[in-house]
Amino acid sequence: MQILIYILKRILQSIPLLIIVSIISFFIIRLSPVDPLAELRLNPSVSQETLENETRRLGLDKPIIVQYGKWAKSFLKGDLGITSNGEQVSTKLKERIPNTLLLTTIVIFLTWLAGIPLGVLAALRWKTPLDRMLTVLTSIGMAIPSFFFAVLLLIFAVKTGWFPVGGLTSSNFLEMPFTAQVLDITHHLVLPVTVLFTISLAGLQRQMRANLLDVLDSDYVKFARAKGLSEFDVIYKHALRNAINPMITLLGFEFAGLLSGAALTEYVFQYPGLGRLILEAVLKSDINLVMASLMMGAIMLILGNLIADILLIITDPRIRVRA
Amino acid sequence: MKRAGYVVLSFIVITLLLKGCVNIDTPEPPRRQTETSKVEEIINFPPDDKNVTINGVDYLQSQAPVGKFGGTLTASTIGEGPKTFNPFNSKDNISTLMSEIMYDGLLTTHPVTGQPIPKLAKDFTVNGNDYIIHLRKGIKWSDGKPITADDVVFTWQNIIFDGFGNTSVRDSIVVDGKLPTVRKIDDYTVEFKTPEPFAPFIRMLSNPIAPKHIFMPAVQKGKGYFDTFLSTNTPPEKFVTSGAFRLKEYVPAQRVVFERNPDYYMINTKDEKLPYLDKLVYLIVGDINNEVLKFEGGELDVIGLQGANVARFKEQEKHSDFTVYNLGPNTGTMFLSVNLNNRKNDEGKYNVELKKQRWFQDINFRQAVDYAIDRKNMVLNIANGLGAPLFTAESLNSIFLNKDLKPYERDIEKSKELLKKSGYRWDKKGHLLDRYGNHVEFDLYTNAGNTEREAIGVMVKQDLEDLGMKVNFKPIEFNSLVNKLVNTLDWDMVIMGLTGSPLEPNGGKNVWMSNGTLHMFNQRPANYTKDDRYSWEKEIDECYTRGALATDFETRKKFYDKYQAIAYEEKPFVYIYSPLVITAIRNKFKNVFPTSLGGVTHNIEEIYINSSPLAGEDARKAGEGS
Numbered sequence: 008m009q010i011l012i013y014i015l016k017r018i019l020q021s022i023p024l025l026i027i028v029s030i031i032s033f034f035i036i037r038l039s040p041v042d043p044l045a046e047l048r049l050n051p052s053v054s055q056e057t058l059e060n061e062t063r064r065l066g067l068d069k070p071i072i073v074q075y076g077k078w079a080k081s082f083l084k085g086d087l088g089i090t091s092n093g094e095q096v097s098t099k100l101k102e103r104i105p106n107t108l109l110l111t112t113i114v115i116f117l118t119w120l121a122g123i124p125l126g127v128l129a130a131l132r133w134k135t136p137l138d139r140m141l142t143v144l145t146s147i148g149m150a151i152p153s154f155f156f157a158v159l160l161l162i163f164a165v166k167t168g169w170f171p172v173g174g175l176t177s178s179n180f181l182e183m184p185f186t187a188q189v190l191d192i193t194h195h196l197v198l199p200v201t202v203l204f205t206i207s208l209a210g211l212q213r214q215m216r217a218n219l220l221d222v223l224d225s226d227y228v229k230f231a232r233a234k235g236l237s238e239f240d241v242i243y244k245h246a247l248r249n250a251i252n253p254m255i256t257l258l259g260f261e262f263a264g265l266l267s268g269a270a271l272t273e274y275v276f277q278y279p280g281l282g283r284l285i286l287e288a289v290l291k292s293d294i295n296l297v298m299a300s301l302m303m304g305a306i307m308l309i310l311g312n313l314i315a316d317i318l319l320i321i322t323d324p325r326i327r328v329r330a
Numbered sequence: 331m332k333r334a335g336y337v338v339l340s341f342i343v344i345t346l347l348l349k350g351c352v353n354i355d356t357p358e359p360p361r362r363q364t365e366t367s368k369v370e371e372i373i374n375f376p377p378d379d380k381n382v383t384i385n386g387v388d389y390l391q392s393q394a395p396v397g398k399f400g401g402t403l404t405a406s407t408i409g410e411g412p413k414t415f416n417p418f419n420s421k422d423n424i425s426t427l428m429s430e431i432m433y434d435g436l437l438t439t440h441p442v443t444g445q446p447i448p449k450l451a452k453d454f455t456v457n458g459n460d461y462i463i464h465l466r467k468g469i470k471w472s473d474g475k476p477i478t479a480d481d482v483v484f485t486w487q488n489i490i491f492d493g494f495g496n497t498s499v500r501d502s503i504v505v506d507g508k509l510p511t512v513r514k515i516d517d518y519t520v521e522f523k524t525p526e527p528f529a530p531f532i533r534m535l536s537n538p539i540a541p542k543h544i545f546m547p548a549v550q551k552g553k554g555y556f557d558t559f560l561s562t563n564t565p566p567e568k569f570v571t572s573g574a575f576r577l578k579e580y581v582p583a584q585r586v587v588f589e590r591n592p593d594y595y596m597i598n599t600k601d602e603k604l605p606y607l608d609k610l611v612y613l614i615v616g617d618i619n620n621e622v623l624k625f626e627g628g629e630l631d632v633i634g635l636q637g638a639n640v641a642r643f644k645e646q647e648k649h650s651d652f653t654v655y656n657l658g659p660n661t662g663t664m665f666l667s668v669n670l671n672n673r674k675n676d677e678g679k680y681n682v683e684l685k686k687q688r689w690f691q692d693i694n695f696r697q698a699v700d701y702a703i704d705r706k707n708m709v710l711n712i713a714n715g716l717g718a719p720l721f722t723a724e725s726l727n728s729i730f731l732n733k734d735l736k737p738y739e740r741d742i743e744k745s746k747e748l749l750k751k752s753g754y755r756w757d758k759k760g761h762l763l764d765r766y767g768n769h770v771e772f773d774l775y776t777n778a779g780n781t782e783r784e785a786i787g788v789m790v791k792q793d794l795e796d797l798g799m800k801v802n803f804k805p806i807e808f809n810s811l812v813n814k815l816v817n818t819l820d821w822d823m824v825i826m827g828l829t830g831s832p833l834e835p836n837g838g839k840n841v842w843m844s845n846g847t848l849h850m851f852n853q854r855p856a857n858y859t860k861d862d863r864y865s866w867e868k869e870i871d872e873c874y875t876r877g878a879l880a881t882d883f884e885t886r887k888k889f890y891d892k893y894q895a896i897a898y899e900e901k902p903f904v905y906i907y908s909p910l911v912i913t914a915i916r917n918k919f920k921n922v923f924p925t926s927l928g929g930v931t932h933n934i935e936e937i938y939i940n941s942s943p944l945a946g947e948d949a950r951k952a953g954e955g956s
Contacts (some may be wrong), residue, residue, distance in 0.1 A: 174613070176584060
């Protein structure tokens with residue numbers, strides 16, 4: 008019951024936040040000197056009449072406050088509006104969201120599967136050659152910019168011919184049997200996943216290692232050891248459980264990055280995800296599409312934090328008491 | 331000691347990793363200038379297509395060598411892919427390209443001469459303002475219904491004239507506020523009449539024709555519905571088309587796949603139905619670099635090349651499986667425009683400062699600027715030698731190009747001579763002063779982010795500084811630049827590019843006619859009534875009006891020659907260069923007859939693949955080994 012009230016409170020708190028985010032983003036986009044019709048204006052074959060029609064269709068002839076009001080009203084009704092090309096924003100997003108989710112969930116799954124154990128391992132073998140080796144490797148992972156790494160891998164794909172150069176499916180995808188389709192997608196996913204995996208693994212592994220080292224140094228672990236508990240119990244029952252708390256907060260942020268975290272890598276690999284769509288929308292000041300993606304990002308972040316907090320309440324009795 | 335060991339170890343690991351990434355530069359032999367002979371001189375074009383009637387069906391017979399059936403050609407488009415598959419809604423190049431593959435027009439353009447030739451129509455006659463079109467008998471839409479005069483009349487009357495979708499075609503055929511008329515004579519004959527003789531109309535007949543039985547319900551639901559009709563979300567099997575290929579699959583942000591239309595009206599000399607290719611695939615790639623990688627990785631068969639890639643591909647060509655074609659200058663014109671505006675804005679202030687007006691409106695000043703520009707140097711340094719210096723308002727591949735207007739070299743002495751004539755002088759430091767003692771200093775704009783224009787700006791600045799002018803070069807954001815050019819009009823000089831049509835100069839009327847919406851160099855506000863045209867602006871207006879009304883090519887050419895001569899003399903735009911179009915296509919494709927007007931795949935129906943899959947693989951391996 009207490010948890011439910013807590014959740015409700017958090018949701019109510021996030022409403023003014025969302026309103027402020029939407030106002031700021033809307034005004035920044037509209038006040039920037041980007042004119043969605045600039046290209047049409049410079050096209051010799053477009054008549055004045057057409058330009059005026061377009062201005063009216065996009066609602067650019069009205070004051071900015073009215074434009075915002077119109078947008079907010081339809082957003083509350085669940086209508087994301089249409090893009091500047093007249094397509095439904097929701098269908099556009101629906102085309103891309105599954106692709107991005109596929110990529111990011113695989114990456115998150117793999118990094119957590121590998122990052123946590125490696126972090127624990129490094130902390131337990133503190134200052135051994137294994138720990139140092141992992142430190143060097145993760146340093147490289149953290150230092151290398153994702154787009155640069157992606158370009159290197161693309162060149163690798165071109166030179167060896169082992170991997171396709173970007174994209175998600177081959178052109179004869181439709182005619183393949185199901186298993187071949189799965190293999191085809193996997194084949195296309197290897198390189199982008201490698202890039203994202205290497206980069207986020209580094210952060211995660213180091214975080215886990217530092218947390219566990221902190222905890223292992225604390226008094227209650229020393230006490231547990233002094234009490235004569237087995238090393239296994241000390242580490243996996245007491246130390247690890249305390250060390251995992253900051254990781255849960257991190258998981259909340261990862262959730263927020265599910266839809267937007269891979270944009271740069273998506274762009275380099277020509278991956279048909281949200282990244283490319285939104286980049287083009289921003290460049291063309293396609294307001295409804297940009298607003299939809301920004302709001303989506305904000306909601307995901309709030310939701311991610313909420314989930315993390317709830318998970319913390321469940322895992323950590325100390326927070327439960329305070330709440 | 332141990333620590334030092336780790337440091338050394340990590341150092342070795344990093345060195346090894348880096349070694350893998352670094353390509354040691356070996357000194358290269360100086361690059362030869364890429365040969366720039368035009369393709370048309372090398373290629374043996376097949377005779378023109380013929381009309382052949384077999385069993386009551388009027389086929390179009392290709393005269394190209396007979397080829398083999400099957401295979402796929404993979405091309406690419408840059409950007410986010412098509413926005414619509416409705417040929418009447420397309421506003422961007424990619425959507426237009428896609429709808430041109432799916433829907434044929436009555437006429438098309440001869441790839442070599444640029445004259446209109448029949449396509450969906452069997453033949454046509456033009457008599458002044460009267461156009462009679464005969465349709466092919468017995469040809470069908472992809473759902474089996476015959477293509478008749480009703481479809482043509484419906485397309486023109488109910489879609490285009492009534493203003494559905496993109497109205498640019500309608501806008502361009504209005505003469506004095508009147509539209510042409512269209513009338514069905516019999517099931518296979520249609521008559522068009524323009525209110526007055528209006529030559530550009532014939533080009534408009536290459537617009538796609540829509541199947542009436544499919545489009546009629548959409549038109550009845552109104553314009554709002556029509557805008558979303560046949561969008562990219564429509565399932566491929568819903569399309570009823572007439573082109574050589576029909577839509578098979580569209581995967582957003584990845585590709586568009588077309589498959590062969592088995593009942594197309596084009597045949598080869600053995601009377602087999604074309605096209606040869608089974609599939610035509612367009613990959614949607616985000617940028618040029620990725621496109622090049624995809625071509626090198628073997629995923630693409632055709633690619634347009636730019637800049638440094640051309641030299642690299644040219645060198646690989648000999649031991650690779652592709653050929654690089656130089657298609658000559660493209661329709662783009664890059665120019666430096668001078669603001670000749672002499673009006674005040676709403677606040678009563680001059681758009682252009684008075685002293686600057688005196689410079690810019692002086693023909694000697696403009697010609698001096700023109701002679702000071704080193705076009706050859708720009709072609710060599712900016713376009714990697716892949717451009718042609720430009721001096722005329724029509725692009726170099728235009729069929730209306732005035733060939734009497736000769737190119738010339740940079741002549742700084744002549745520039746100085748011209749400036750002296752108008753009373754300019756130089757102070758001790760070499761700065762240019764006008765006759766009232768003002769320092770000649772102005773701003774030069776272009777859109778930031780376009781590296782080519784930015785590079786041109788830097789070189790123009792250097793060239794003009796040789797004359798003692800002070801040029802403040804300011805690349806600004808594209809939208810702000812357009813705002814300056816179209817609304818606020820407070821600019822001095824700008825580097826811009828426009829794409830013209832090589833076939834129809836009338837497309838440039840918005841730029842050249844004094845009331846045009848893009849009459850940049852002397853932009854008048856909308857609904858401006860006062861006649862304050864310069865005398866040469868009047869002459870150009872006259873050329874454009876009369877050139878559009880005349881119908882035979884020779885008469886028209888005289889008017890357009892004259893306007894080019896005026897522009898050449900008065901220099902409101904100082905033209906710089908046109909880039910060359912360079913395309914590479916894999917050698918396994920035969921019947922490839924590239925032309926400057928049509929590109930490499932204009933005859934996509936006739937192109938076929940001639941190699942066993944194994945031979946292609948070998949060639950690719952040889953290419954990689956090099």
